[in-house]
Every structure is written in C-alpha cells, then in structure tokens.
Amino acid sequence: MTQSPDNVPEIADWNRLLDGKVAVVTGGGDGIGGGISRLFAAHGAIVEVAEIDPERAEKVVDDITEAGGAARAHVVDVRKLDDVQRLAATVLADHPAPDVLVNNVGDYRPIVRFHDSNPESWNEMYEINFLHAVQVTHAFLNPMIDNGGASIVNVHSVEGMRGYPGEPIYGAMKAAMAHFTTCLAVGYGRNGIRANGIGPDTTQSPQVDYLTGYEDADHLWESWAPVGRLGWPEDPARVALFLASDMSSYVSGHNIPVDGGTKAGGGWFFSPTAGRFVNRPRDL
Ligand SMILES: NC(=O)c1ccc[n+]([C@@H]2O[C@H](COP(=O)([O-])OP(=O)(O)OC[C@H]3O[C@@H](n4cnc5c(N)ncnc54)[C@H](O)[C@@H]3O)[C@@H](O)[C@H]2O)c1
Numbered sequence: 001m002t003q004s005p006d007n008v009p010e011i012a013d014w015n016r017l018l019d020g021k022v023a024v025v026t027g028g029g030d031g032i033g034g035g036i037s038r039l040f041a042a043h044g045a046i047v048e049v050a051e052i053d054p055e056r057a058e059k060v061v062d063d064i065t066e067a068g069g070a071a072r073a074h075v076v077d078v079r080k081l082d083d084v085q086r087l088a089a090t091v092l093a094d095h096p097a098p099d100v101l102v103n104n105v106g107d108y109r110p111i112v113r114f115h116d117s118n119p120e121s122w123n124e125m126y127e128i129n130f131l132h133a134v135q136v137t138h139a140f141l142n143p144m145i146d147n148g149g150a151s152i153v154n155v156h157s158v159e160g161m162r163g164y165p166g167e168p169i170y171g172a173m174k175a176a177m178a179h180f181t182t183c184l185a186v187g188y189g190r191n192g193i194r195a196n197g198i199g200p201d202t203t204q205s206p207q208v209d210y211l212t213g214y215e216d217a218d219h220l221w222e223s224w225a226p227v228g229r230l231g232w233p234e235d236p237a238r239v240a241l242f243l244a245s246d247m248s249s250y251v252s253g254h255n256i257p258v259d260g261g262t263k264a265g266g267g268w269f270f271s272p273t274a275g276r277f278v279n280r281p282r283d284l
Contacts, residue, residue, distance in 0.1 A: 007246045017245035019044035023100035024091060026078050026136055029056030031205030032155060033104040035233025036240045041069030043241060045100065048091050050074045050136070078105050078132035088139035097143035097150065100244040103133035103177075104155040107207060108170050122169050129156075129173035133180065141188070149192020153243045154181045155236065158201040158259045162266060174199070178255040185253030194252040196243045201259030203231035223270045223284050226261030235260075 009017060023040045027033035029051035041047045041064040049071055051057035057073035064071040074090060076083035091098065106129045112121045133154055144150035160174025177197065184195040202225055204210050210217075210230050222228040236258045242248050243256075257263040268277045271284045278284070 007249055009246055014247075016044040017241060017247060018100065020046070021099035021244075022046050022048065022091070022095045022097070023102065023244065024048045024050060024087075024098045024136070024140065025102045025104060026050045026132065027052075027105040028102070029053055029060050029073075031207055032200060032203060032233045032236050033102070034060050035237035036102055036104065037071065038064060038067075039234065039237040039241050040100070040244065041071055042067070043245070045070075045244075046095075047071040048074060048087075048098070050076050050078060050087050052077045078136055079127040081135055084132075084135045084139050087136070091140075092143055097147035098140055099147075100151050100153065101137065101140055101144070102153045102155065102240060102244070103136055105132050106155065106157065106174070106177075108157075108159075108167060109207070111167050111170075113166075114168050117169065125167070125169040125173050129170060130176045130180070133177055137180075137184070141193075144193060145188065145191040149194075151244045151248075152181070152184060152193065152195040153240050154178075154195065154197040155240070156181075156197050156199055156255070158199040158257045158263045161199050161255065161257060162263055181255060182253050189252055194243075194248070196248070196251060196253070197255035198236050198239055198243070199255055199257040199259065199263070200231065200236045201225075201257065201262045203233065203236060203258075205233060219272075222272060224262075225259070226265040226268075226270070228270070229260065231258070231260055 018040055023045040025033050025037045028037040028049035037047045037049050037060050049057055054075045061071045061073045074087050076087045154177050156177035157174040159171045160178045164171035181195045181197040239258050268279050271278045
C-alpha cells in the first residue's frame with residue numbers, strides 16, 4: 001500500500017488534535033481518566049464521560065463546559081452489562097460512533113494476598129480490571145468499524161508488564177488488558193481500528209494518593225523513579241492524546257509504560273550519596 005498519511009494534522013492544528021471527534025472515556029471523572037477527559041476536551045473533542053460517581057462526573061463536565069469545551073456525563077458502572085448497553089444506546093443515539101474509546105477503569109484494591117484469596121476476590125479483580133473493557137469495546141466496535149475506524153486506548157498498568165508481588169490476579173488482569181489491546185490492533189487494523197495501551201505507575205490520583213502520608217518523602221523521589229519525580233494525571237493524558245489523535249496514525253498494537261522510567265530501570269536505584277545509579281545492596 002502506498003497511501004500517503006493525509007490524515008496527519010498540520011502543525012498549525014496541533015493545539016486542536018481532536019477537533020470535533022467523539023471520545024468515550026470510562027472512569028473519566030477523576031484521576032487519570034479525569035486528566036484525559038479535560039485534555040481531550042481542550043483539544044476539541046466531544047467527551048462522553050462514563051463514570052460511576054455522579055459528583056465526579058458532574059464536576060468534570062462542569063469544568064470542561066466552563067472552559068468552553070463539550071462534555072456529557074453518563075453515570076454508569078462499566079462492570080454491569082446493562083449500564084454499558086445504556087451508555088452505548090445514549091452515545092449512539094447522537095453520534096454514529098465514538099472516534100476514540102478510552103477504557104481507563106481499574107483498581108488494585110482491596111489487596112488480597114493470593115494465599116488468602118478466594119473465587120469472589122478473583123472475580124472482583126476480573127470485573128474491575130478487564131471485563132469492563134471487553135463489554136465497552138464490544139458495545140462500540142461494530143459502529144466504530146461501520147464509521148470507518150477509531151482509536152482505542154486501554155489504560156492498564158505497568159504491573160501488567162512486570163512481576164507484581166502484591167496481587168497476582170491484578171497483575172494478570174492488567175496483562176490481559178495489554179494483550180487484548182495487541183490482539184484488537186492486529187484483528188481490526190484493516191477496519192481502521194487502532195488500539196494501543198498505556199501502563200501507568202506512580203501517578204497521583206484519588207486511588208493512588210502519594211500526597212497523603214508521604215509529606216516527608218519528596219527527597220526520595222530521585223531514587224524512586226528514574227525521572228526523579230511523581231507522575232500526574234496530565235502525564236498519561238498527554239500520551240493518551242497522542243494515541244487518540246491522528247498524530248499516531250501509524251502506531252497500533254503497542255503498550256507504553258508511562259511510569260517515569262520505573263519499568264525500564266527495574267533493579268537500578270539512584271544513590272544521592274554516590275551520585276549515580278547502583279544495583280548492589282547498599283544504603284542509598
Ligand atoms: N495512578 C497510578 O499510579 C496507576 C498505576 C497503575 C495503573 N493505574 C490504572 O490507571 C487507571 C486509572 O487509575 P487512577 O489512579 O486514575 O484511578 P482512580 O480510582 O483515581 O480514578 C478512577 C475513576 O474511575 C471511576 N470508576 C471506578 N470504578 C468505575 C466503574 N465500575 N465504572 C465507571 N467508573 C468507575 C472512579 O470513580 C474514578 O473517577 C486504572 O485502570 C488504574 O488501575 C493507575
């Protein structure tokens with residue numbers, strides 16, 4: 001195929017990368033999803049916020065609208081098929097299909113160590129970290145194909161890309177999300193669907209709160225993450241924007257850690273006393 005990439009935005013349009021595009025963001029009310037909803041709206045997207053918490057949903061939509069953007073709240077639990085079907089029916093009543101689908105919902109809590117776990121806790125991890133993405137993607141896939149294509153962005157975790165000691169079922173469900181992404185990309189590329197994943201780590205959010213109880217830990221960040229700082233919802237949101245937009249029209253099937261380098265640096269720690277990275281047991 002020798003088609004030219006004529007859908008790549010002109011540089012002059014790089015401040016409106018999603019102009020007029022419809023984006024569904026699950027868990028789009030707060031945390032990383034909230035950052036994605038706000039950034040997408042700032043780039044001209046019509047954001048359909050699928051959020052379980054009515055106050056979070058209302059707040060993000062109010063903020064976006066006040067800033068001159070377009071967003072609508074859908075109070076849904078994406079673990080429940082009925083809610084997903086209601087979400088799809090409402091969105092599809094107004095638009096032929098989403099141009100962008102962000103499956104962002106997920107939670108590592110409650111942590112149940114595997115030797116203490118049970119079928120109920122396994123199922124909870126499955127529903128909140130994987131099932132919802134299958135249900136939401138399935139609900140929108142045919143319309144997205146019929147509409148000429150879309151970009152799917154799945155937010156999973158760096159814990160799906162490395163060994164996670166706390167909760168193997170959580171790690172496995174995140175790995176399932178990552179591989180679901182890869183398989184969708186291959187299976188539906190010919191239908192105009194691109195699918196990519198983001199694996200966050202160490203990112204401030206209501207769920208992963210580094211600001212409470214770590215007040216004295218600022219100086220430790222330089223040893224904790226190679227880039228030497230805490231992540232913010234805007235960090236994965238910027239990567240999601242790239243993956244959602246036509247800027248990444250030749251990128252599909254990839255899972256990108258957005259982690260300040262924690263995955264890449266596994267086993268290496270910055271030692272402020274030595275002034276370099278070390279991989280031997282020693283006081284940093
Ligand atoms: N923050 C991090 O450092 C980090 C690290 C690894 C992975 N992640 C992943 O990134 C994603 C976002 O994480 P976060 O830290 O922003 O989480 P968060 O809990 O702070 O925000 C999640 C949002 O989703 C909503 N939500 C939760 N359950 C829902 C449901 N069933 N249906 C609809 N909405 C629901 C919440 O109300 C909230 O607004 C998750 O998949 C999480 O596992 C985050």
